[in-house]
Amino acid sequence: MYAVIVGGGKVGANVGRALLRMGHEVSIVEARPQRFATLESEFEHMARYGDGTEIFVLEAAGMARADVCIAVTGDDEDNIIIGQVARDHFGVENVVARVNDPRNQEHFDLLGVAPTVCATESILSLIEHEVPQHSLVHLFSLRRENLEIIEIQVVEGSRAEGATVADLPMPPGTLVISVLRNRVGRVAAPDTVLGAGDQVVAIAEPGQDSALMELFASE
Amino acid sequence: MFVVVVGCGRVGAQVARGLVEDGHDVNVIDQNAEALQRLGSDFPGEFVQGVALETTVLEAAGIERADAFVAATNGDNTNLVIAQIARDRYLVDCVIVRVLDPARAKFYEDKGLVTVCPTRTAIDRMSQALRSFAGDGGDA
Numbered sequence: 001m002y003a004v005i006v007g008g009g010k011v012g013a014n015v016g017r018a019l020l021r022m023g024h025e026v027s028i029v030e031a032r033p034q035r036f037a038t039l040e041s042e043f044e045h046m047a048r049y050g051d052g053t054e055i056f057v058l059e060a061a062g063m064a065r066a067d068v069c070i071a072v073t074g075d076d077e078d079n080i081i082i083g084q085v086a087r088d089h090f091g092v093e094n095v096v097a098r099v100n101d102p103r104n105q106e107h108f109d110l111l112g113v114a115p116t117v118c119a120t121e122s123i124l125s126l127i128e129h130e131v132p133q134h135s136l137v138h139l140f141s142l143r144r145e146n147l148e149i150i151e152i153q154v155v156e157g158s159r160a161e162g163a164t165v166a167d168l169p170m171p172p173g174t175l176v177i178s179v180l181r182n183r184v185g186r187v188a189a190p191d192t193v194l195g196a197g198d199q200v201v202a203i204a205e206p207g208q209d210s211a212l213m214e215l216f217a218s219e
Numbered sequence: 220m221f222v223v224v225v226g227c228g229r230v231g232a233q234v235a236r237g238l239v240e241d242g243h244d245v246n247v248i249d250q251n252a253e254a255l256q257r258l259g260s261d262f263p264g265e266f267v268q269g270v271a272l273e274t275t276v277l278e279a280a281g282i283e284r285a286d287a288f289v290a291a292t293n294g295d296n297t298n299l300v301i302a303q304i305a306r307d308r309y310l311v312d313c314v315i316v317r318v319l320d321p322a323r324a325k326f327y328e329d330k331g332l333v334t335v336c337p338t339r340t341a342i343d344r345m346s347q348a349l350r351s352f353a354g355d356g357g358d359a
Contacts, residue, residue: 053296055322077272081323089326104272111303116276 004029004066004092006052006082007073008039011098012121015070016043027061031073055089067202068094073112074102083113091178114144135217137211139201150204152212156196157219166190171212173205223248223285223311225271225301226292230317232257234289239263246280249292271301277309287313295320302332 001024005012008030016026028043029052030036039047050057052073063069069086071079079097086092092165099105099118108116128137129151141148154160160168165176165188176188180199194200200216220243224235227249235258236243245264248271255266269276271292278319282288288305292300295318302316315333318324324336 053323054320055326075292075296077300080300081296085323085326088330106274107272107300107304110308111300 001025001067002062002065003027003068003070003213004061004063004086005070005072006056006058006206007071007079008035008047009072009074011072012070012160013039013042016046029057029061053078053085055085058082058085058090062089063092063186066092067097068092069095072098074100076100076107080108080111080113083108084111087112106196109143116143136213141206146205148204149177150202150209150212152200152202152216153218154194154196154198154200155217158196158216159214160194160200160216161196163194164190165192165194168194169215171208171215174202174208175204176200176202196199198206220244220286221281221284222246222287222289223277223280223282223305224250224289224291225267225280226255226290226298226317227251227254228291229257231289231291234291235264236262248276248280270299272304274304274308279302282309282311285309285311287311290314290316292317293330295323299323299327299332306332310328313326 003019003026004025005016005028008028012028016028020027026046027048028046029037029048029050030039031051034048036047042135052058063086069092070087071082073079076099083095083097087095095113097108097113097116099116101118102118102121105116105118108114125137125139135153137151138148139151153185170176178187178201179192222238222243222245224245225248227247234300238245246267247258247264247293247349248267249270250270254270257265267276267280271277288311290302292298297298298318302314307323314328315335318334318336319338321336321339324334324339328334
């Protein structure tokens with residue numbers, strides 16, 4: 001597989017290293033002269049100097065034959081444009097883009113640049129997951145597939161407490177996949193009985209948060 | 220009509236002032252508060268300081284009721300992204316975007332944006348002036 005990585009900071013360089021270890025072919029495009037010099041000493045001809053939002057720079061990097069374009073600059077506007085140009089100008093089938101500011105996620109979605117990865121969002125999800133007092137956390141989103149993995153805590157006195165997985169009146173488009181109790185996760189079976197404090201992991205189509213809260217988290 | 224202009228540099232400010240002279244309502248966005256000075260103290264529209272990628276800033280400038288939107292910051296990619304947001308999210312009828320890079324201007328023009336490329340204009344004008352000079356026997 002041939003991957004063109006645009007943005008050779010910590011993220012881009014490490015993605016490049018990982019892909020090389022897996023035996024893939026890689027180019028890394030970097031616009032900052034000093035950073036490029038560092039990259040070139042490690043990646044040699046695979047490092048390419050230039051503004052990766054310029055079409056001729058991407059052309060020289062071989063974007064036309066790329067199997068995947070990875071847009072991981074520190075600038076969200078640039079990552080959106082790189083994603084659009086890679087897909088629509090060069091016909092690259094797989095585009096992965098980095099979202100630096102989670103508030104810009106909606107722009108990536110609107111303008112069709114997907115899938116995306118947002119470190120800030122991931123860190124926040126992990127914090128929510130680790131902090132015991134939380135009700136509903138989006139652990140992972142498959143935006144293009146329109147599915148998300150949700151974790152929700154069973155509150156004492158809720159409809160879910162004491163119910164078996166089979167008896168739960170789950171909202172449409174949702175499915176319980178596992179139950180975490182005392183930090184141990186088990187795949188949910190129909191006869192699993194839910195207790196207060198259990199964390200239920202469900203797969204759901206977006207938009208079911210309030211229905212899930214109603215079931216698991218309201219007394 | 221009501222127009223939102225993003226980027227209050229030489230281009231954006233003059234476009235905004237010209238529209239006001241023609242009797243239109245204009246609000247301007249720029250991330251730099253000092254850019255307001257380019258509009259002059261008699262500018263009747265609102266000036267919103269902020270980053271136009273933030274929807275709260277666009278909405279404070281009234282994008283939801285805008286008839287036209289001009290993206291004229293000094294960043295090509297910023298202009299291209301906010302222009303698409305204006306067109307696809309806020310359904311603004313007339314969206315005009317300044318793009319300095321001719322290649323990106325052409326690509327997004329083909330994707331249906333109205334792009335203005337000063338670099339392309341300069342290339343064409345200079346070449347035209349030189350060709351007419353050569354045609355007048357200047358190369359003899």
